[in-house]
Amino acid sequence: MFKNKNQPSGVDTVENAKSEPDKDQPWKELGLKQDEYESIKEILGRRPTSSELAMYSVMWSEHCSYKSSKIYLRQFGEKVTPEMKKHLMVGMGENAGVVDIGEGLAVTFKVESHNHPSYIEPFQGAATGVGGIVRDILSMGARPVAVMDQLRFGAPQDPDTTRVVHGVVDGISFYGNCLGLPNIGGETVFDKVYQGNPLVNALSIGALKHEDLQLAKATNPGDLVILFGARTGADGIGGVSVLASETFGDEGPTKRPAVQVGDPFAEKVLIECCLELFHAGVVAGIQDLGGAGISCATSELASNGGKGMKIQLKNVLLRDESLTPEEILMSESQERMCAVVPKKKLKDFEKIVNKWEVEYSVLGEVIDEDRLYIDWGHEEIVNVPPRTVAHDGPVYDRPVEYPKYQDALNADSSSKLKRAETEAAAQLMELISSPNHADKSWITNQYDKYVMGNTALAMPDDGGMMRISEETGLGVALATDANGKYCYLDPYEGARQALAEAYRNVAVTGAAPRAVTNCLNFGSPENPEVMWQFKQATAGLADACQELGIPVTGGNVSFYNQTGETAIYPTPVVGVLGVIDDVARRVPSGWQDDGNNIYLLGTTYDELDGSAWAKDLHNHLGGRPPKVDLQKEKELASLLYGATQQGLIEAAHDVSEGGLGIAILEASLRFNVGARIWLTELMERDGVNLTAALFSESQSRVIVSVGREDDVKFQALCEARGVPVLRIGVTDKENQAVDIQGVAKLDLAAIRGAWAGVLPGLY
Amino acid sequence: MPKIIVEIMPKQDLLDPQGKAVANALVRGGNKDISGVRIGKRIELHFDREVTEKDIEEAKKQAKEFLSNDVIEDVVAVTVEN
Amino acid sequence: MPKIIVEIMPKQDLLDPQGKAVANALVRGGNKDISGVRIGKRIELHFDREVTEKDIEEAKKQAKEFLSNDVIEDVVAVTVEN
Amino acid sequence: MRIGVITYPGTLDDRDAQRAIRLAGGTPVPLWHADDDLKKVDAVVLPGGFSYGDYLRCGAIAAKAPATKEVIKKAQQGLPVLGICNGFQVLVESHLLPGGLIRNEHQHFICRDQKLRVENNQTDWTNLFEKDEEIIIPLKNGEGGYIATDDTIKMLEEENRVVFRYLELNPNGSMNDIAGLTNERGNVVGLMPHPEHAVEPGFGPDTAVATRSGIDGLKFFQSALKALVNS
Numbered sequence A: 001m002f003k004n005k006n007q008p009s010g011v012d013t014v015e016n017a018k019s020e021p022d023k024d025q026p027w028k029e030l031g032l033k034q035d036e037y038e039s040i041k042e043i044l045g046r047r048p049t050s051s052e053l054a055m056y057s058v059m060w061s062e063h064c065s066y067k068s069s070k071i072y073l074r075q076f077g078e079k080v081t082p083e084m085k086k087h088l089m090v091g092m093g094e095n096a097g098v099v100d101i102g103e104g105l106a107v108t109f110k111v112e113s114h115n116h117p118s119y120i121e122p123f124q125g126a127a128t129g130v131g132g133i134v135r136d137i138l139s140m141g142a143r144p145v146a147v148m149d150q151l152r153f154g155a156p157q158d159p160d161t162t163r164v165v166h167g168v169v170d171g172i173s174f175y176g177n178c179l180g181l182p183n184i185g186g187e188t189v190f191d192k193v194y195q196g197n198p199l200v201n202a203l204s205i206g207a208l209k210h211e212d213l214q215l216a217k218a219t220n221p222g223d224l225v226i227l228f229g230a231r232t233g234a235d236g237i238g239g240v241s242v243l244a245s246e247t248f249g250d251e252g253p254t255k256r257p258a259v260q261v262g263d264p265f266a267e268k269v270l271i272e273c274c275l276e277l278f279h280a281g282v283v284a285g286i287q288d289l290g291g292a293g294i295s296c297a298t299s300e301l302a303s304n305g306g307k308g309m310k311i312q313l314k315n316v317l318l319r320d321e322s323l324t325p326e327e328i329l330m331s332e333s334q335e336r337m338c339a340v341v342p343k344k345k346l347k348d349f350e351k352i353v354n355k356w357e358v359e360y361s362v363l364g365e366v367i368d369e370d371r372l373y374i375d376w377g378h379e380e381i382v383n384v385p386p387r388t389v390a391h392d393g394p395v396y397d398r399p400v401e402y403p404k405y406q407d408a409l410n411a412d413s414s415s416k417l418k419r420a421e422t423e424a425a426a427q428l429m430e431l432i433s434s435p436n437h438a439d440k441s442w443i444t445n446q447y448d449k450y451v452m453g454n455t456a457l458a459m460p461d462d463g464g465m466m467r468i469s470e471e472t473g474l475g476v477a478l479a480t481d482a483n484g485k486y487c488y489l490d491p492y493e494g495a496r497q498a499l500a501e502a503y504r505n506v507a508v509t510g511a512a513p514r515a516v517t518n519c520l521n522f523g524s525p526e527n528p529e530v531m532w533q534f535k536q537a538t539a540g541l542a543d544a545c546q547e548l549g550i551p552v553t554g555g556n557v558s559f560y561n562q563t564g565e566t567a568i569y570p571t572p573v574v575g576v577l578g579v580i581d582d583v584a585r586r587v588p589s590g591w592q593d594d595g596n597n598i599y600l601l602g603t604t605y606d607e608l609d610g611s612a613w614a615k616d617l618h619n620h621l622g623g624r625p626p627k628v629d630l631q632k633e634k635e636l637a638s639l640l641y642g643a644t645q646q647g648l649i650e651a652a653h654d655v656s657e658g659g660l661g662i663a664i665l666e667a668s669l670r671f672n673v674g675a676r677i678w679l680t681e682l683m684e685r686d687g688v689n690l691t692a693a694l695f696s697e698s699q700s701r702v703i704v705s706v707g708r709e710d711d712v713k714f715q716a717l718c719e720a721r722g723v724p725v726l727r728i729g730v731t732d733k734e735n736q737a738v739d740i741q742g743v744a745k746l747d748l749a750a751i752r753g754a755w756a757g758v759l760p761g762l763y
Numbered sequence B, C: 001m002p003k004i005i006v007e008i009m010p011k012q013d014l015l016d017p018q019g020k021a022v023a024n025a026l027v028r029g030g031n032k033d034i035s036g037v038r039i040g041k042r043i044e045l046h047f048d049r050e051v052t053e054k055d056i057e058e059a060k061k062q063a064k065e066f067l068s069n070d071v072i073e074d075v076v077a078v079t080v081e082n
Numbered sequence D: 001m002r003i004g005v006i007t008y009p010g011t012l013d014d015r016d017a018q019r020a021i022r023l024a025g026g027t028p029v030p031l032w033h034a035d036d037d038l039k040k041v042d043a044v045v046l047p048g049g050f051s052y053g054d055y056l057r058c059g060a061i062a063a064k065a066p067a068t069k070e071v072i073k074k075a076q077q078g079l080p081v082l083g084i085c086n087g088f089q090v091l092v093e094s095h096l097l098p099g100g101l102i103r104n105e106h107q108h109f110i111c112r113d114q115k116l117r118v119e120n121n122q123t124d125w126t127n128l129f130e131k132d133e134e135i136i137i138p139l140k141n142g143e144g145g146y147i148a149t150d151d152t153i154k155m156l157e158e159e160n161r162v163v164f165r166y167l168e169l170n171p172n173g174s175m176n177d178i179a180g181l182t183n184e185r186g187n188v189v190g191l192m193p194h195p196e197h198a199v200e201p202g203f204g205p206d207t208a209v210a211t212r213s214g215i216d217g218l219k220f221f222q223s224a225l226k227a228l229v230n231s
């Protein structure tokens, strides 16, 4: 595609671009639109060289430029008050946001998608997804300390789902375990809407001292630009622009660009090497290489620092000598970093990378000019203003259209479904043994949750929690959520709900929510109805963050998750980070002691639209998702925080998908301690019937267990904070059962059998 | 014992981290002349009887569709030892 | 490219769970005649020049001492492709 | 007492092992794989992880490292050596312990709280346990299936060199449920599960008493300290 027979070296030079202005160029094959190509010509005042074309095409791809989402993402920054920014050291726009957690410490966290590569080659796709997000965290100067994974698979029984599940879980397990990062949580959802478009999102979190913060900037002319880590090869060339920026045809992926192959060992060594470089103070700026490889690293470092660079591309260490300059610029080979190093620190830099046996080469230097020059030997092949590549890409205000199906969908409420209250127990058992509510340990047991010795909570608790300071016990909790069904019914409310649920899941662990990340998984932006969903969801999320008073610190957008005309449910994965002053106060999601009181906090409404009861038991999806009241959510979180600070709560578990019934079973299964439950008072107080009491998915609800000696105190606290509280049962260690009075006495062993066998049976 | 031997290697263009690690170890150990190492699989399919043409056909099919992953690997040989 | 190919298999009388898992999958898929599967390694050592007798000697030594673990594996072949 | 912990490229649990030594009352000494200087330590821990990415065979490349060669020499003279998971694999590849470790029977990595029985409490790393004591420590490995020839297995059983055996569930298909071994002299012990992850209340395995409160791993390191004091 790139060879030019007229040049002796076969390379298209800047000179050549001037002398041969009318040469045909493969802009279309590279994913550019006609007007985008024209505007490149306008910027340069000539046609681009083939290398420049390669750079612009990858950097202006949807995945790298956020061209369809930019105008909506802005509101995450705009709808932020100074109060919300109080703890924010680095906000959106950097590799990852950085949040002050006190004691001179900070954490950085972000979630990112690797959906398309993971469908084509599930193992390597998922593995390199973990690798990529970890490098983002590392590039902020932080030591990565944990990962999480948010997964959406197709129908559980479909043979292709088996392929994807095995590959993805193996890939995450392989890469994360080998890096020595505990996996502390995630999501697993099955739905046939994700059949041809599985979602593989990976989250990483890192910890740093305030003074260790690094930025991706080249600000000092004369500093050296050094590429280090793995050699550059032919893998993943144009993967980002081609793969993640287009819809798969009905027949599945047609383009099979070379996939990226991950080497977690190389990345582990790179992490240790980078941390040593940071602490030795030898780097002035650093950027990871992910999508768009060297094109991205050079142009972003220069653009962020308001400077330029002069690069000799022949200095790039290659795995395969036959790579063309265009391919080198576009290669997405993994496990590489780009550092800006003052000349006088070069010796120190070399000493450290040599210790870790990491290869490096000096590509060029920072210049005091708004220009990125790249030479190939003696020939100039790139001469561009870096900002135009990195930041001034096209911005689209895509057509938006209210979906034709939306009104009918919202009108199709679940109220017509039969509520057979005599079958409630059977329905509960059916739900707990459906793939979406069954035990996920077949997956999570493949992940190391112990490494580093700082994991305070992990699967199956509601949020993951890490100790950050060994001296004081200061730590952070993290949870992510997204309910695609709710978002399909109402993307605005659904996005608010995702935030509310993640927020609640952090609150139940005993931590105080502080910051947000997100990964917005949607269909094609070229479909106006999808764009409407996107517009609604981003507005919902931004408004909700403002209401809860916690800022978005960063995130990622994944479009084109659609096969033919069928898009996935809008799936905005929202991650909430909380802070806890001593992880010793953490609260698990299951009761342990005998005879403790079980309370339901919050109010139950008749909200079964979009519920697991409707979808998983009746194959119905329609109506309106549950209402979200963020003021209540805030009060609930603050109550939980106060109660855990006083050590009043033994266990807390949020009530979400599957409703109260599932929450009770989960809290009992956690430590194999049963419960006696009564629901009549609840039904009377809230005016709901048994089906709603058990299966409604009303928000702002949590079940807690409280020791008898703390009862009075706890109830008083609830009253003072105005949180509805109702005793619904008592824990019961003797009877190995969950006895729901008037419904059924369910044997714990039977529940466990039904719950634990599902995933192993399928995969 | 009659057997079919299927040999599979990582695709030339793609990174072979395992091969790289072993190459480095060999070089560290003094084998300076080795320019690279690649590591693949050798899969033996055993039979209780003579191998037939049909078995070979089937093995070739399985080699491509199941035993290897054609996105990242090549089947480099399918041979018979009777 | 000149290369030496080293082939290594798990010892005959030791467990090979991976081979067993593949055998089961093949049998489930309809290949009823396969009596067993064993999975070993095929290691290619690449050279930028012709392979010499000395290289082969050295490769055989490495195959025994490093590339395989003689407690659990056998080197079944060391061949040259020039 | 100074206990060295070797870091290879790809080692993961080195800091955890150091923490465990500290909590047991010893002084952890970080050792670097490329150094043949063991800094006069009184004992050595080969920690868990994926040295050299576990490529070729787990532990195979690390077995050739200068620090490992020194450990092999000193172990033959009686230096207490504990190999955990990847460290066990290094000991096997170094032929300090017999047999081999291969991919788990079920083909998956597995991380779980594992019950073990202490079969031999006469080693440098187990002298504080009761014989037949049942303990729970985390297990996490992809290639933990222990195999050996029938003769080797017979010898190990006859000489009481199986130190730990898996109880309730054999997580990786190990022969005779073998979780850990010792050498003839009892100074070298290797096991797949991770005692260094069960040393601090709040961060260990779940127990019947409280979430993540198991600290059965502490006795490994305390045993070594005791052995050193007595020697």
Ligand SMILES: Nc1ncnc2c1ncn2[C@@H]1O[C@H](COP(=O)(O)OP(=O)(O)O)[C@@H](O)[C@H]1O
Residues within 6 Å of the ligand: A148, A149, A150, A151, A183, A184, A185, A186, A187, A188, A437, A440, A443, A444, A458, A459, A460, A461, A462, A463, A656, A657
């Ligand atoms: N893919 C995954 N990776 C890691 N942890 C997971 C994954 N899927 C589920 N989990 C964990 O398993 C537990 C149960 O999951 P789930 O039932 O989905 O929780 P919830 O209903 O609270 O969202 C949680 O701790 C969750 O973090």
Ligand SMILES: [Mg+2]
Residues within 6 Å of the ligand: A462, A505, A654, A656
């Ligand atoms: Mg939850």
